[in-house]
Amino acid sequence: MSEFTNKKQNRVNALARFAHEMMVTTDKGKLVRENEKLISQVIPSEVITLFDVLVNEHQNQNYPELKTATNKILHLFHAPLMAYPAIKPAEDSFLDLLIRNNTAMENLLKSMKKAVKNMNQNPDDQETRQQLKVKLGRLRLFDQHYQIKENVLFPALETHWTDFHCVQLMWSYHDDIRRQMKDLDAALNEPEFDLKKTNKLLGDLFFNLFAIRFREEHILFPHILETIPQEAIHQMLIDSQEIGFPYVSPEKPESVSTPVFTDGTTVNLGTGQLRAEQIIGIFNHLPVDITYVDEYDTVRFFSTPKKRIFPRTKAILGRQVHNCHPPESVHIVEEIVSAFRKGEKDQASFWINFKSEKILIQYFAMRNEQGAYQGVIEVTQEIGDLQNLNGEKRLLDWSSE
Template sequence: MSEIIDNQRFRQEKLKELIQRLHQGEDAATVKKDFKEHFQYVTGAEIAEMERNLILEGTQVEEIQYLCDIHASIFEGSVQEMHDNVLTVNPLKEFEEHNQELRIYIEENIEHIRTAKPNDLNKVKAHLGERVDRLMMIEEHYAKKENILFPFLEKHGISAPPKVMWGVDNNIRAALRKCKMLIASDDATIEGLKGQFLATVDSILEMADKEDKILFPMLRDVMREEDWKKVAQTLTEEETHEYQDPQADEAVMESGVIPMSLGQLTFAEADALFNTLPMDITFVDAANVVKYVSQGKERIFPRPKTVIGREVKNCHPPQSVHVVEQVVENLRSGKKDHEDFWIHMGPKYVLIRYYAVRKHDEFLGVMEVTMDISDIQALQGEKRLIGE
């Protein structure tokens, strides 16, 4: 047993040493050669542990994220897929099929652009615009990964790889938006458009490879049968918007009512009431854990059931975690009672409000209220009669 432990410790130290050499600027080909000399393979779990140790020792998530592509190139072809696969439920198939469909689309519709030499800027804009719109559909894939799969890694103590990967996802989102902006710009050039677009495509392909070779094997390594069933159920619910009815605890079931500050509601009434409010509500408790999410007809931000029990810092990409933590601290300390933000999301004008929730001066948590106020902003005059 001690030999196994010593070997695991050696593997971790060697992996960490190799990655630190990359961070210090050493040539990737040299590091990859040394990797091949010491390792026949690495597992997704070993990569996760190595990244976690680097962060614990002071390496910034952003630095790991910045060099993420180089890390992947070092491990290319060496990540061992474990437990592949005796599961009766395999929701990863949806993600893997999407990645394969993405590769086929890029091969058939984009690869020719690398060698093409067009000279008509307007035609290039139209040609690339169609493809950027298609690639932006990857948002649904990334959102499912971040909100449904990542919580299960965190549940098993693996938090570094999700943070790094989410940061890279956000960089891809930003790169796609930049493509859209360049296409709409009067100052764009053919070479500038082509360069930005192909660099973005390469990042998307690299992320698909990281998912297939690192993320999915890592999930297979740590997740249990019941975890996979929860993932499958959540994916179905997110697609159909049909959620399982919640279950009340015994005390509520026996009495049939929930006593409120003024009046009382049955369990069914309370649940329906919150889901009928024209806004999304999320409650994070005093321990910074997500405890409740309303389930209205149309949510502005995705909040699948896997968010319940998740630490709030893990519900946001690395680029915005510091803002969330500052908001929570201001509300917890009493420096502020609420904090407001408003952003444009396509045709929606979204108001996001955070409130400190207290009972007899005891801080219970934070309530996030999100709503589309574009219709409210458009109101004029008065309305005093019932409409037809």
């Protein structure tokens, strides 16, 4: 076993040297020729560890530069990864469903190509543009696929792998795709239609969607099947149903476990005594999403209101908070937590436009009676209706609501 581990480490070290030289050399062709044997023998597990090394080296640095470099490296690895004899996931299993949703996504992209061709032949054709908008609307549902990865798959990888940081790079691509879809939707709705800009957005979007699919099915999923127990993979299927698959779902959905209550014993909260089911009911009937991260930066609790704003699954419980955010924004969370821990601040607020809604996101430092830091409470709320309030309403009038 140690011989195998040493061999892999030696190859990863060689691949890392190759990757570093690829980022700076002016003669990439010569470098590739000199490392032809190294490249031709690459396997998924080596790529996972290599990208873990590269991501760790680029923490809080230039992610666009890293993504450009890894795109070029993976292009060189394409042939050996395609040829790798990967284990096939069982039918209707978690990974099988992710693959089938990838196929549905690709079929949707293929159906868009005819509309794109017609748009380029006649840019003023409103009907063609409307067809593209409808198809884009359906394509945007594919975000559920990425939500499942971020909220179910990635937490599991953090549990089972030591070299899991490659997922941060993939999450960054997810955010690129979301941004490109949003920008494309805006471009298709502009009164002064810009064909060149729209084609650029379409090209970038198609490239990233296909690239992520390749990385999932020829790097990530094969290594998962080789390293993670089947029962853990099956648990991901159960957890993922709190989010839902975008296009292809399990024929017989797994039931999501319900809370287990105590025998009716109440908890003394100082200002009243409540049973466990009452406490849960209060949290889940508030029109806000609540997440609690303890003093050790570990996610310990989240509420489940009828309408969640951002997805949460039980897979995030016990997860380090800095792993719960994409790499481009995680430094903001770390800055907030640091300021709260030092006692410099007690609150931070942000508001964003999200899916046609105005969202208020607030972080509150939690402290005990002696003022010692005990963690962070995140509260997320849709405030569009609150922004529209005018005057006063002193009488009950349900007919106006």
